[in-house]
Amino acid sequence: MELTMGLKEENLKEAVLWEPSSGEDKKIQCKLCNHRCTIDDGKLGRCCVRKNIDGVLYSLTYDKVCSANPDPIEKKPLFHFQPGTSSFSVATMGCNFRCEFCQNWQISQAAIERGRINGEPITPEQIVEGAVRNRCKSIAYTYTEPTVFIELCNDCGRLGKERGLTNVFVSNGYMTTEAIDFAANWLDGINVDLKAFNEDYYKRLCKARLQPVLDTISYIAKQTNIWLEITTLLVPGENDSDD
Ligand code: SF4
Structure with a gap:
């Protein structure tokens, strides 16, 4: 709804x-x-x-939740973190990237393109309750970019921990080290979408830069206990080849 x-x-x-x-x-x-x-x-x-x-x-999105439903954790995708379990998947509108190939552009880009923010005033308590009621082992902050709704993630994450839930991000990896440190006490896993190994690709198609994403991956791997998986979405003709 x-x-x-x-x-x-x-x-x-x-x-x-x-x-x-x-x-x-x-x-x-x-x-x-x-x-x-x-x-x-x-x-x-x-x-x-x-x-x-x-x-x-x-x-602007703290009390405007646009998605909240259980999903297999493999669909996030996380393949080596609590495999076979369900993850209560939450999103609000907005993103700090503008990927031309975004699969969730209706919710990720609406605030940018139309100045519209849709959502329901679902509280962190209700989100945690929803996760427990649906027998989920974790809460996933996903579909859009969780970094830009980190205040809601933080409140859900801390409450969820008290109920034995873990917390995972599905992210473009553009957060600062300050943001990673801020989340490190409650964030248990992350899938970073490494879109390409090419600055031009990030600049042209995502309106962002590659290097900060590489820095995030390195920082999480070396300086935190957060479980890290990396995904690359193939965009035919842009980041694949015949070789
Ligand atoms: S720096 Fe802050 S305001 Fe700017 S895009 Fe990133 S999250 Fe949004």
Whole structure:
């Protein structure tokens, strides 16, 4: 079920991982992903779901959940993390990439292209309860980019831990090391979509850069206990070859 909601500012959640931009009145910098947007008062970050209101950064999607349902963990895909179990899969709208081949563009790009954020006000308590009721072993933050709704992930993740659930991200890997450290206490597994080994591909098709994704993969593998799997989606003619 989908419920259209406007951007009522009284329901917003103050964002994590931002700081005032030095010397600029009410201008701030978001430190959540490697775009590291500098955002003027009243403006949105590149993901279009985080807004500077009077010098404070807010998440616009915290109480607008657009997907919440059980799925096999292999469908995330994670093939070596709690195999054979179900994962309660949650998303809100928005993404920090603009991949031309996105399979979930209706929910990942709507905020960017149409300024629309749809979703239901499902609380972290209800999400955890839904996971337990559906006999899931984990909560997956997926379908769109979980980094840009990390406040909801954080609250669900901590509550879920108390009920014996694990937490997994399906991510483009563009989060900062600050974001990884922020999540490290409750994030148990991650699948990073390494879209190609080519800067031009990232720039042209995703409006992003390859190197931060490689840095994220290296940081998670070497500096954290988070289970890591990597997936590459083949886009015929773009990142495959006959060889
Ligand atoms: S999460 Fe959004 S606002 Fe923050 S740096 Fe990334 S694109 Fe910009």
